[in-house]
Amino acid sequence: MAASLIHPKMNTNDGDDEYNNLLLSWKEARSRMETRQKLQERGNLAAQAFLQPVAADDDDADDDDDDDDDETTVWSAEVLEDKIDQFILSLKGDPKEINVATTKIFVYGRRIVLDSFRHYFNSLLEGRQARDDNIDDEAEGRGQKMFENLRILGWFSRPTDSSRLQRVLMQSLHSVIEKFVEERCAGEFEEPLFEDVCMEWKESVLMSFIRRAVLGNEANDDSIAEWNHQLNLAISESFCNLRIGELFDIITEFPESETAGKF
Secondary structure: OHHHHHHHHHHHHHHHHHHHHHHHHHHHHHHHHHHHHHHHHHHHHHHHHHHHHHHHHHHHHHHHOOOOOOHHHOOOHHHHHHHHHHHHHHHOOOHHHHHHHHHHHHHHOHHHHHHHHHHHHHHHHHHHHOOOHHHHHHHHHHHHHHHHHHHHHOOOOOOOOOOOOHHHHHHHHHHHHHHHHHHHHOOOOOOOHHHHHHHHHHHHHHHHHHHHHHHHHHOOHHHHHHHHHHHHHHHHHHHHHHHHHHHHHHHHOOOHHHHOOOO
16 A cells, blocks of 8 residues: 555656756756857847948949949958957957857958958058158057957968968968069069068068067967968069069060070
């Protein structure tokens, strides 16, 4: 008799435990879903705030019926720096929210973001090349803060990585290298320009920019060596392409080109 009374009670406890476990699992799943929804909402709002000028610029371009609207859809350095600062502040450095917002930004605003950063990097490099000590420190200080922020966002990393803005910076570096090599070395054969001019310029201008702005406090022997290697390759390629083109011209213009000096 006693056994028959205990047995139903045991079954009831088992059922209650199973129900409680299911209820707890459901509450946990619902909590995770609500957390993800809030995460998506905050990330979406941050991305929309970051990209807000895009729609206005595109509307203006459509009203003007101008096909070449690159100039009007590139944010200035000041605007871009402010956008990045506000973007990080709005997300409070939360990696998950940053990832959500970053994905939205590069899906819906990829063109203006990449074009604006290309313009920004070009301005930094051009300012570094034609440096004015009264302005350069301020500009590089802003650039250094920008790269620190980009590392926080995960938009920028090592020169050989495929981060979101890595290719844009490398393109800007290649552009300024090609311009310098062309202006300084074209038609000049009387002195060893590669070592005495190009490599010295790389160290004084480009590597100085890399150390102070791009790497900042994260500079170390490995990162500096990696950047130095990439820049050596870029300068060597530009210099060789220039000389190959000039050699071809000398050959095709012979004998008028017979007086050309040695390489």
